[in-house]
Amino acid sequence: MRVVAEQAEADAAGIAARQDTKEVILDSAERLFAEKSYASVSLRELTQAAGVNLAAVNYHFGSKDALLIAVFRRGALALNRERARMLREAEEKAGGGTPPLREIVSALVLPAIRYSFTSTRLALYNQFVAFARGDGPAEAREILDKDVGHLQRFALSLARALPHLPQQEVYWRLHFAMGVLHSLYTDMKRLESLSGGLCQLDDLEAVAVRVVDYVTAGLEAPFAGPLVQEKTA
Amino acid sequence: MRVVAEQAEADAAGIAARQDTKEVILDSAERLFAEKSYASVSLRELTQAAGVNLAAVNYHFGSKDALLIAVFRRGALALNRERARMLREAEEKAGGGTPPLREIVSALVLPAIRYSFTSTRLALYNQFVAFARGDGPAEAREILDKDVGHLQRFALSLARALPHLPQQEVYWRLHFAMGVLHSLYTDMKRLESLSGGLCQLDDLEAVAVRVVDYVTAGLEAPFAGPLVQEKTA
């Protein structure tokens, strides 16, 4: 794209030129789609923010819809890979047995939080997912619905760590945990406002501890069983 | 609109005709904006779904943006009113003292869940909020950010019920609770898929108990303090 010397170098080396442009577009798209929703971001705004030509999106991805799917795929792959790695490590450390609940929760939670701090790439991944579900083309929604394989692994691991809980309740509480994670990407402005600036997304470790504490406690909540308490009033 | 006899009747009675059309538009807008995002829903699609004329939106609301704000306002008012009512009742029942944590949580949680079951009007309110934040005009976003007054009441009530917790942590855990609620409107399809159909949003009471259990446990989670545990590995 911009640096012509490098371009010539890459071409000479037989490499598929600079794939830089593609990456830059993906980065901008992820951020803008997350911040402003897919439909509301025009290709003009997007390509201008990315510093590339208007036609580049269609050249590299084929269409705006295809770009949305590409940006989702990239984010999902990176996040799921890291989660799976941490879960595997915890299981190995447990010698084939069940890892402590806190470690399972950490494997689920920490990659999402870490990325939100360190990588521009995944900072807004979860927020993007919310929009993709409402906005995107059918294909993107299907991918999203099917993107449960890695969560299934966590469901199984959690079920082993919480043998007294019916499987159904494990699923519900895992689902709630995802909601807690979601809150880190979605409503931080409201939290900042609510707390008068006291609560901020600045200290990675501190936030991680809070989330793990909360989610672990929720998973360990006493389960009363299917009977609903009779009102005394 | 459609029923001419009623229209004439209302006109004869001196009432401002049928305000039905306005309501129908608000209902459709709330649902569609929530499902597909504000920007992706055209006025043509919206008015067709509502069964009203294309020009009706501009006539009754002035613009598409103004419609978004109107639909948000209506939902926020109804939900906050009900939450405040339940919290007040709990406080009165406690005779000026601090209500049990579970009751505070119920006041926060039950109205949102109940509406999601009973009222088409508010069924998708929370999901809509997520989109409004990314999508809407600046005015809508500001309203959203400032819409913390009623949450402030809950923060204070929770702080009294959890006197050992620093105020900052109360805010964080209230924020996480909102994330749990959010999960009921946002990713239910993923939960259904993940659980193989085992988990569904069908039984209001059962879901309410699950959410209250989870959120209460999270609020009651032990608080280790600002010190971060040293890794033993």
Add this chain to the structure above:
DNA sequence: GTCTATAATATGATAGAC
């Protein structure tokens, strides 16, 4: 691969008859 110019279409909004 990148860019300009433009085609084809969809959108929000409005004027004006009823």
Add this chain to the structure above:
DNA sequence: GTCTATCATATTATAGAC
């Protein structure tokens, strides 16, 4: 208040020069 017709504009996508 409702409807049809239409304007002005913005959008995605593409053709074709470089």
